[in-house]
Amino acid sequence: MPESNEEILEERPARRREASEERRQRILEAARSCFGELGFAGATVGEIARRAGVSNGLLYQFFRNKEHLFEVVLGEIIRDWVRAMVPREADESAGAALEGMLRRSVDFCRAHPLLPALLRGERGLQLSRIQGASRDRVQPHRDLVASILRRGIEAGEFRADLDVASVADVICQLQSDYSGRAYRRDPAFPDSPEIIDAAVRFMLDAVRVG
Numbered sequence: 447m448p449e450s451n452e453e454i455l456e457e458r459p460a461r462r463r464e465a466s467e468e469r470r471q472r473i474l475e476a477a478r479s480c481f482g483e484l485g486f487a488g489a490t491v492g493e494i495a496r497r498a499g500v501s502n503g504l505l506y507q508f509f510r511n512k513e514h515l516f517e518v519v520l521g522e523i524i525r526d527w528v529r530a531m532v533p534r535e536a537d538e539s540a541g542a543a544l545e546g547m548l549r550r551s552v553d554f555c556r557a558h559p560l561l562p563a564l565l566r567g568e569r570g571l572q573l574s575r576i577q578g579a580s581r582d583r584v585q586p587h588r589d590l591v592a593s594i595l596r597r598g599i600e601a602g603e604f605r606a607d608l609d610v611a612s613v614a615d616v617i618c619q620l621q622s623d624y625s626g627r628a629y630r631r632d633p634a635f636p637d638s639p640e641i642i643d644a645a646v647r648f649m650l651d652a653v654r655v656g
Contacts (some may be wrong), residue, residue, distance in 0.1 A: 470508050472498040477519050486516055523558065528587070530554040531621070533594070540598030541654065544591070545646050548621045552642055555628035587621075588614045595653065604653045617649060 476497035480489035491512050495505045509515040530550045533543040592614040598604030624645055627637040 469498070469500060469504065473500060473505055473508060473515070474519060474522070477515050481516065481519060486512075491515075527551065527554050527558075527625075531587075532590070540594050540601060540603050541650050543594045543597075544617065544649060544653075547591070547594075548624065548646060548649065549642065551621050551625040552628045552637060555625045556637070558629065584618070587618050591617050598653065602655065605655055608653060613653065620645060620649060 473494065476494045477489070479497060480494045483489075484493075489512070491502055491505060494512075494515070495502045498505070505515075509518065530553075531547045533546060535542075538546070588611075592610050595604060595608060595610050595614055595617075599606055599608060599610075624637055624642060627635045
């Protein structure tokens with residue numbers, strides 16, 4: 447049965463929105479590629495637009511400038527990083543949840559080729575941008591770790607005398623430091639499997655009963 451004129455008119459805006467979102471995603475993928483290969487300084491709006499198959503003008507309809515595009519890409523990386531740390535199983539032990547958070551965070555940073563590339567050149571600028579994008583994630587991270595610690599205490603798995611807020615802060619710093627090693631890839635601060643195993647043991651030995 448042929449579509450009515452009303453149905454056709456209703457579909458057109460939806461199709462335009464889908465096409466617009468598809469172009470935006472192409473631009474973001476191209477930006478990830480360019481920033482990953484060239485760093486922030488080396489990537490240009492023209493090259494990003496070329497890889498996305500759009501004009502510079504169309505790119506500017508979605509993003510104000512290269513800095514805005516970079517901020518969106520970086521925000522997505524931080525979001526995915528945080529999601530990687532979230533405990534997977536509702537019924538896993540508190541110790542397993544803490545261990546999984548640290549290991550998945552390190553694994554994400556090892557596997558993500560864009561993070562070290564963003565640190566090439568203008569190092570202070572890039573670190574400042576990453577820290578800025580991460581700042582609003584700090585308290586939710588602490589809150590999540592604190593909730594896991596309280597669950598471990600209630601289950602008798604963790605020591606009852608833990609200062610939850612302080613210990614959560616220390617564990618978050620431990621996770622952040624070793625994750626940072628994984629994406630910085632600095633030989634002076636290795637992130638070998640043996641070192642990560644030692645960090646996990648240290649963390650769990652500090653909170654477990656007995």
